[in-house]
Amino acid sequence: MTGDEQRPAGVRERKRQALRRRLSDTATAMFLADGFDAVRVSDIAEACGVSTKTVWNHFPTKESLILDRGERLATDLARAADGPPEPTGGMHVLDVVVSCIKSELALLDEEPVAAGRDSEVIGSVRAFALLVGANPGLRAATAERQEFLTNSAMRAVAHQARLPVDAPQVHILAGALISLWRLHLSGLLRLGDGIRTTHDIRENVLQDLEVGQALVRSLFRETANAETTAPDSHP
Incomplete structure (x- = not known):
């Protein structure tokens, strides 16, 4: 051995x-x-x-050498799609996405940087944006990766909400979940200006995430309420 x-x-x-x-x-x-x-x-x-x-x-x-930031997200969404649906013990798919985002942001705590310097985490996000913007092949690969994550979110939402994967509610909710993921990346780019400390950047992105999370949770709640109050279609 x-x-x-x-x-x-x-x-x-x-x-x-x-x-x-x-x-x-x-x-x-x-x-x-x-x-x-x-x-x-x-x-x-x-x-x-x-x-x-x-x-x-x-x-x-x-291409996947620089397209690996969503690796944990894809894995956890796949687990949510295969695990027990809510509310019988499965983790809500929204909480799965938020947990992945917070784990990414926690990396900032491992490399506290004072104002005037770039952190490795933010530097890698900025480098990724520059590379993708300059290479058509990478832009195509990024779009394909985005579609893969969205499809993974759709399967997880459909399973958790007990809806068909092609239901309109599933499309909207999955898109909202992936928008949350993109929100934290755009926040790192916007706030990583070399002026703020990594602590300040993390706190600001977490505030944005809290607002987005509340909006997406309300969408899930409205979908659940609509399903509960809908007339029984079975004879």
């Missing part, structure tokens, strides 16, 4: 996530410096001291 196999699962997972982040951060920096098309996956592997196969094991495409 290897050393890695003897490690507790939590330790192995943290090690895996640390390597993923290092690969993604290195790739982002190299793409910014030399251009997305000019950098090969083998160059990224060499810079990180790993094999090219290791990079492919973590990222199925070159």
Whole structure:
């Protein structure tokens, strides 16, 4: 049995996530410096001291090296779609999305930065925006990723609300959930101006999130009320 196999699962997972982040951060920096098309996956592997196969094991495409911010969101939405629906013990899909956002924002607490400097978290979001804006292929991949997250949200909402996945309410609620995810990213870009501290940025984004969360929760509540009061269509 290897050393890695003897490690507790939590330790192995943290090690895996640390390597993923290092690969993604290195790739982002190299793409910014030399251009997305000019950098090969083998160059990224060499810079990180790993094999090219290791990079492919973590990222199925070159584009996914910088499109991994929604990885946990996609995983947790899939779990919500397969888990027990509300209110019988399943976690409300809105709370799933909010939890993912707060975990992203918590990274700011791990690297407190005073005013006048950029944090790594905000720097990576800004770098992502710059890269996507300059590369048509990345814009297409980003749109595809957005559609994947929206479809994942639709499946989770349909399951939790006990509605058909193509119901209009499901489309609206899923779109609102993904808008919440985009809200925190746009907030980091807007507020990460080099003037505010990471603490101030986090608190401001959390305030925006609270407003958005209340709006989306009201949509879920109205949908639930409409389902409860709708006349029985069965004979």
